[in-house]
Every structure is written in structure tokens, then in C-alpha cells.
Amino acid sequence: MISIDTTAATPTPTTASAPATTWVAxxxxxxxxxxxxxxxxxxxAFRDQTLRQILHMDGGGTTLRVLLSNEYGREPLVIGAARVGSAGADGVVDPAAEAVLRFDGAAEVTIPVGVRIQSDPVEFATEPGTDLALTLYFPKDTGLATYAHTPSQNAYLVAGxxxxxxxxxxxxxxxxxxxxxxxxxxxxxxxxxAVAFGDSWxxxxxxTVGANLRFPNQLNRRLARGWVVNQGLGGNRLLTDEVGLHGLARFERDVLSVPGVTHVLFHFGLNDLGLPGMSGKPPARAADLIEGFIALAAQARAxxxxxxxxxxxxYGGTIYPGVDSAQGRVERRRVNEWIRTSDVFDAVVDVAAAVQDPNAPDFIRADLDSGDHLHxxxxxxxxxxxxxxxxxxxL
Structure with a gap:
């Protein structure tokens, strides 16, 4: 097993009665x-409103700290109060299983533009699969929020x-x-x-929204130890900024900075091939995608x-105009054949073969298709x- 990066995860001191622990994602x-x-x-944007968000924990521990981001804000973000708790149906929190979050000892915090901050550690035990309720109060106008779109999980918003x-x-x-x-x-x-690093797949x-059936959730149920955290971003490209930083650019932030990371799982390329067609542009070339994958693997190896x-x-026949093209299909086949036969990764999984229609391999198998023929x-x-x-x- 690959050893943990101790610059990202510092072990706590051991005692005779307690095993050593360390911070991990x-x-x-x-x-x-x-x-x-x-x-x-x-x-x-939010103003004088309280937002409760449900975070399905991939892994657990005895203590937690929450990472909040105002990376893309255009004004400082004021968090008037914050709590974490165990979430039940419809976001209901058990008052006996709830804790106040503080930031350098204060209950209120202002996050500068372009910055991520961590809460103070709070003793709040979680397990893999725990639904954690994060409740934030925004007393002032936040401006448009740094966010994750379509996370397959609804949040709950009330006034005051x-x-x-x-x-x-x-x-x-x-x-x-x-x-x-x-x-x-x-x-x-x-x-x-492990970090699942890629796109909407x-x-x-x-x-299904709220069912916690995303790829890392389903893979985690097969693992006896360790876990996979999700850094998939719908619409994200490997080579070009459009929906978030492209994969090569966000590798340091979304993989290397993850405490405890030992493995990285990649799924990129669909949006490089398909999204340009929505604007009448040609798909990315296979040679460029291959070069990008080589660079990603090199970063991981280093x-x-x-x-x-x-x-x-x-993604053949997708409902989104311009995404499926004859040239895009050709480039996908070329890249996939290279991935299957290349040795730049430590291992390769043939996702395409697992979900494609065996009689029409450019299409998702009908019983595995969400209905848009892309997901x-x-x-x-x-x-x-x-x-x-x-x-x-x-793991």
C-alpha cells in the first residue's frame, strides 16, 4: 500500500491506551x-437565510473539521453561525447529535475572496455512510456562491x-x-x-437524487477498508477550462491537497469530445487527449x-444538441484503445466495455441509461x- 503523505496528514501523538490517528478526507x-x-x-446568492446541506460521508472518524470555500466569490463571505449534526429524513437534525462549528474560536467567520478555510476540530464521531447535516447561516448578501452544480443531493433553505x-x-x-x-x-x-477525479460519471x-448511488458511494460499499472521496465535476474537461478548472489544472487542488490520498482514479475526456459541438466546434483530438492523460499519470507518479x-x-444518441458527432466517436475509440493498451497508469478499468450496448458500442446499454444517453x-x-x-x- 502506498504510504500516506505526511505533509498533508499529520498523525496525532500516541498514548498507551489510544492508537495513533491522523487527518484524512x-x-x-x-x-x-x-x-x-x-x-x-x-x-x-443568499441573504439572511439558513442553508442545511446533507453530506454523505465516505469515511468516518472520532473528530471532524469542515472545509469551506469562497474561492470564486467576488466579495467576502460572512458565515454568521454554523453547526454539524446527524441528518435524518428531510434534513431533520437530532439536537442530541449536533455540534457548533467555530473558526479560531469564534462562532462567526468572514472568508476572504479566493480563500478556503477550515473550521476548528470538533469532537463529532462519524462512520462511512453517515449523513452529516451542515447548517450555515448567511446574515449578509453573499453574492453568487462558489458551488457544485447537480450534486445529486438536495439542500434545504429557510429564511432568517x-x-x-x-x-x-x-x-x-x-x-x-x-x-x-x-x-x-x-x-x-x-x-x-482514493480520489475519484473526473467528470459527471x-x-x-x-x-437518483438523495439515494447516494454515485460512483464513489457504490465502490465504497465493496471496500473492506479505506474509502474513495468524490472529486467528480459535471461538465469538466481534461484539457480546457470551461466548467471549472480543467483536469490538469485542478489536479494539485483536488487530488494532491487531499489529506491521506494514496490512489487516484481517472475518468475524463467525454466533455472534451462532446461539449465543443454545442458551440459548433470540433471535438478534441485523440492525440491531445492522450498527451493530457500522460501528463496526469506523470503528476500522480511524481x-x-x-x-x-x-x-x-x-454517449451515442445523446439528447444534448451537438454533443454526439461522427468525429467524436472516432476520437473516443482511438483514445480508449490507447488507454486499454498503454502502461502509463498503474491499472486500467474498461468502463466503456462494462456499460456499452454490445451490439452498438457507441451507445449506453438501454437498461443502464439514465435517459439522456450520456449519463x-x-x-x-x-x-x-x-x-x-x-x-x-x-486500500
């Missing part, structure tokens, strides 16, 4: 700016400062995740973390990470997760 959320024309789900309320009966349900970059947990030393596009590549899934449904994501040989992951 228990949850992650890739974020993007609100001012990009992504044609998917726009961001929004309602941080202390157990139930949000009158809430507006909001399709998005705002200002959240992650949650770290204090876990046993040696806990290994990792992020959860096409899966950091001592185990890298697992994946072939690009099919997998819950069963399709399970088939993708099942295609990963656990010997490759070795």
Missing part, C-alpha cells in the same frame, strides 16, 4: 465558479437564522451544494484514501500515488463500480 466536493456559462445548473432548528418544515429544496469543499476526519493512522450525474485509468463511456442510471453506475478489480485499489 472523509468527504470531498469539487467546486466551480458561478460566472461560467455552463448551461446546467446556475449558482445563487434557523441554525438551531431541528426540522426545516417550510424549506425550499435547493438542487446544489454551496461553499462546501470537504470534511476531514481523524481516523486511524494508515487509513488510505464520477460526480453522480444521472443517479506524488507517489497509485493511478487507475478508465476508458471513456459511450448512467443507478444500475449503470453500479456496473461501472463493479468493473473495478479491488486488487487495483488495495
Amino acid at each position: 472523509g468527504f470531498r466536493s469539487a467546486v466551480l465558479g458561478p460566472y461560467e456559462d455552463i448551461r446546467i445548473q446556475p449558482s445563487r 437564522n434557523a441554525v438551531g432548528r431541528a426540522a426545516f418544515d417550510d424549506a425550499e429544496e435547493v438542487d446544489g451544494r454551496y461553499y462546501v469543499a470537504g470534511v476531514d476526519v481523524l481516523a486511524p493512522e494508515g487509513t488510505a484514501i 464520477f460526480g453522480g450525474g444521472g443517479t 506524488a507517489g500515488l497509485t493511478s487507475i485509468g478508465a476508458t471513456m463511456g459511450p 448512467l442510471n443507478d444500475a449503470g453506475v453500479r456496473a461501472m463500480a463493479d468493473a473495478y478489480d479491488l486488487a487495483y485499489v488495495r
Whole structure:
């Protein structure tokens, strides 16, 4: 097993009665700016409102700290109050299982433009699969939020400062995740973390909202130890900034900075091939995508990470105009054949073969299709997760 990067995760002192622990990522959320024309789900602003967001923890520990982001804000972000708790149905929080978040000892914090901050550690035990409720009060106009679009999980929004309320009966349900970059947990030393780094096929596009059937969720259910955190971002490209920083540019922030990271799983390329067609432009060339994958694998290798590549899934006949093209299909086949036969990754998973129609391999198999012919449904994501040989992951 690859050793943990101790610059990112510092072990706590040992005692005779307690095993050594270290900070690792228990949850992650890739974020993007609100001012990009992504044609998917726009961001929004908040003012004198309380937002409760449900974070399905990939891993757990005895203590946690929350990572908040104002990276793409245009004004300082004021958090008037913040709490974490165990979430039940419809975001209801058990008052006996809740804790106040503080920031350098203060209950209120202002996050400067372009900055991420961590909360103070709080003793709050979580386990893999815990639904953590993060409740934030915004007393002032936030401007458009740094966010994750279509996270396959609704949040709950009410007026005023309602941080202390157990139930949000009158809430507006909001399709998005705002200002959240992650949650770290204090876990046993040696806990290994994999990062699912890629596009909506990792992020959860096409899966049932609130069911926690995204790719990392489904792969985690197969793992006996360690876990996978999700840095998938719908619409994200490998080579070009458009929906968030492109993969090569965000590797340091979204992989190398993840505490405890030992493995990285890649799924990129679909948006490089398909999204240009929405503007009448040609798809990325196979040669350029291959060069990008080589560069990604080199970054992983230099950091001592185990890298697992994946072939690009099919998207023939997608409902989105201009995304499916004859040239794009050709380039996808060329890249996939290179991925299958290349040795730049430590291991390769043939995702395309696991979910394609065997009689029409440019198309998703009908029973695995979400309906837009670009994203997998819950069963399709399970088939993708099942295609990963656990010997490759070795967490």
C-alpha cells in the first residue's frame, strides 16, 4: 500500500491506551465558479437565510473539521453561525447529535475572496455512510456562491437564522451544494484514501437524487477498508477550462491537497469530445487527449500515488444538441484503445466495455441509461463500480 503523505496528514501523538490517528478526507466536493456559462445548473446568492446541506460521508472518524470555500466569490463571505449534526429524513437534525462549528474560536467567520478555510476540530464521531447535516447561516448578501452544480443531493433553505432548528418544515429544496469543499476526519493512522477525479460519471450525474448511488458511494460499499472521496465535476474537461478548472489544472487542488490520498482514479475526456459541438466546434483530438492523460499519470507518479485509468463511456444518441458527432466517436475509440493498451497508469478499468450496448458500442446499454444517453442510471453506475478489480485499489 502506498504510504500516506505526511505533509498533508499529520498523525496525532500516541498514548498507551489510544492508537495513533491522523487527518484524512472523509468527504470531498469539487467546486466551480458561478460566472461560467455552463448551461446546467446556475449558482445563487443568499441573504439572511439558513442553508442545511446533507453530506454523505465516505469515511468516518472520532473528530471532524469542515472545509469551506469562497474561492470564486467576488466579495467576502460572512458565515454568521454554523453547526454539524446527524441528518435524518428531510434534513431533520437530532439536537442530541449536533455540534457548533467555530473558526479560531469564534462562532462567526468572514472568508476572504479566493480563500478556503477550515473550521476548528470538533469532537463529532462519524462512520462511512453517515449523513452529516451542515447548517450555515448567511446574515449578509453573499453574492453568487462558489458551488457544485447537480450534486445529486438536495439542500434545504429557510429564511432568517434557523441554525438551531431541528426540522426545516417550510424549506425550499435547493438542487446544489454551496461553499462546501470537504470534511476531514481523524481516523486511524494508515487509513488510505482514493480520489475519484473526473467528470459527471464520477460526480453522480444521472443517479437518483438523495439515494447516494454515485460512483464513489457504490465502490465504497465493496471496500473492506479505506474509502474513495468524490472529486467528480459535471461538465469538466481534461484539457480546457470551461466548467471549472480543467483536469490538469485542478489536479494539485483536488487530488494532491487531499489529506491521506494514496490512489487516484481517472475518468475524463467525454466533455472534451462532446461539449465543443454545442458551440459548433470540433471535438478534441485523440492525440491531445492522450498527451493530457500522460501528463496526469506523470503528476500522480511524481506524488507517489497509485493511478487507475478508465476508458471513456459511450454517449451515442445523446439528447444534448451537438454533443454526439461522427468525429467524436472516432476520437473516443482511438483514445480508449490507447488507454486499454498503454502502461502509463498503474491499472486500467474498461468502463466503456462494462456499460456499452454490445451490439452498438457507441451507445449506453438501454437498461443502464439514465435517459439522456450520456449519463448512467443507478444500475449503470453500479456496473461501472463493479468493473473495478479491488486488487487495483488495495486500500
